[in-house]
Amino acid sequence: MKKLEKKSFNNIMNEIRESMRPSQKVLSKIFHFRPIEIFLDFIDYVLFRSYTLILSILGMILSTILIYTMSIYVGFYPYGSEQFIGIAIGFIIGIIVDFIISRTKNKNIRHTKKRTK
Numbered sequence: 001m002k003k004l005e006k007k008s009f010n011n012i013m014n015e016i017r018e019s020m021r022p023s024q025k026v027l028s029k030i031f032h033f034r035p036i037e038i039f040l041d042f043i044d045y046v047l048f049r050s051y052t053l054i055l056s057i058l059g060m061i062l063s064t065i066l067i068y069t070m071s072i073y074v075g076f077y078p079y080g081s082e083q084f085i086g087i088a089i090g091f092i093i094g095i096i097v098d099f100i101i102s103r104t105k106n107k108n109i110r111h112t113k114k115r116t117k
Contacts, residue, residue, distance in 0.1 A: 051101065052094035059090020
């Protein structure tokens with residue numbers, strides 16, 4: 001089955017590359033080179049998840065508001081690294097939330113498949 005999928009993918013890619021300009025063909029071959037494709041899939045799976053991105057931005061906004069509000073009342077000067085710390089904390093929380101949600105969805109899918117058989 002995998003051989004058939006790979007063969008059909010290669011056929012489609014060859015058909016598409018025939019209509020490309022030479023520079024586009026080179027870029028297509030680079031992006032679809034297997035090690036690069038694996039790396040890009042990994043980045044897509046880990047970094048560019050919706051909950052991860054949303055919670056990273058939310059963490060940045062909330063930590064910035066919190067720290068700048070505290071700096072007004074306490075009297076210290078924020079240095080600017082607070083946003084990066086907020087992004088990092090939000091990113092970690094986002095990965096955890098996304099992992100938990102994907103696990104519960106997979107469990108629900110597995111249980112419904114067993115019931116329908």
